[in-house]
Amino acid sequence: MAGCDTNGNHDKKCKSRLMITVIGNLKGGAGKSTVAFNIGVWLAMAGRTVVAYDLDPQKTLHDVASIRAEEGYKPQFPVYLSDIQLTGKLLSHSGDVLIDVGSANIDGMKKAITVCHRIVIPVPPSQADIWSTQRFIRIIEQAKGDDMLELLAFINRADTHHAVRESDEAAAALATLPGIRLLNSRLRQRTAFRRSFSEGLAVYELEPSSKAANEILALTAELY
Ligand SMILES: Nc1ncnc2c1ncn2[C@@H]1O[C@H](COP(=O)(O)OP(=O)(O)O)[C@@H](O)[C@H]1O
Ligand SMILES: [Mg+2]
Structure with a gap:
């Protein structure tokens, strides 16, 4: 395609x-x-080229993609495990690359941070999670140096009970963290997320008109 190369130019x-x-x-x-x-799944359904890397030793993303493949649900997208040739391999892709990283693989995490365009950060609404997000931002700053990087945080597992203010307080605290852009979308604690995940389905496939589906679709729209 004219005007494109794989370096993001x-x-x-x-x-x-x-x-x-x-x-x-x-x-x-x-x-x-x-x-x-x-x-x-949403990107694949939209007909976009999507590949994922699961750099967390728990391999949850890889597991759920395997269940999806075993069940024959379509569309599918590849989930790679290795981070060894991450940099070289990544630049050979075009389209959308998703990288799932956690603290159990700090080297992989740092490598991913240095090559990515943006970081999406789900944060449960608790003080401990705000502290750990602060620490994560420091790791990002150290890995990335002066380069510009979009840090997009959102509240996940928000309480469904409206009287509980914890989520609002956590969102307010998140918004004050350096370099963070707080997304408007919020995912609440809903069993539909767990149920769909364990079956290898996106929540909007298993329960298309659920609140959970609306929430994840709003988040995805904000991101893409
Ligand atoms: N908003 C939510 N509501 C209910 N369950 C959730 C929600 N988000 C995640 N979960 C569930 O919590 C568990 C851990 O989530 P997971 O995505 O594996 O976290 P991580 O990859 O950060 O360790 C999974 O069973 C998942 O389905
Ligand atoms: Mg995980």
Whole structure:
């Protein structure tokens, strides 16, 4: 396609431009793999070229993609495990690359940070998660140096009970962290996310008109 190359030097209309998105933070259970999977299926459904790298030794994203493949659900997208040749391999892709990283593989995480265009950070609404996000930002700053990088945070697992203010407080605290852009979308704690994930389905495939589906679709629209 004219005007494109795989280094991200491209005009904005170019569909096959390379966009590397890391979905990361330090704590397990924040929803990295769930979000990466739901976004990956959405991109594939939209007919975009999408590949993912699962750099977390828990390999959850790889597992859910394997279940999807075993069940024969379409569309599928490849999930690679190795981060050894990450840099070289990444630049050979075009389209959308998703990288799922966690603190159990700090080297892989740093490598992903140095090559990505942006980092999407799911944050559960607790003080401990805000602290750990602060620490994650420091790791990003150290790995990335002065380079510009978009840091997009959102609240995941927000309480569904409206009287609980914890999510609003956590969102306000997140918004004050250096370099962070707080996304408007919020995912609430909903069993539909777990149910769909365990079956190898995106939540909007299993329960298309659910609140969970609306929430993840709003998040995806904000990101793409
Ligand atoms: N918003 C949510 N509501 C309910 N369950 C969720 C939500 N986000 C994630 N989960 C569930 O929590 C567990 C951990 O999520 P996961 O995506 O594996 O986290 P991480 O990759 O950050 O360790 C999974 O069972 C997942 O389905
Ligand atoms: Mg995970």
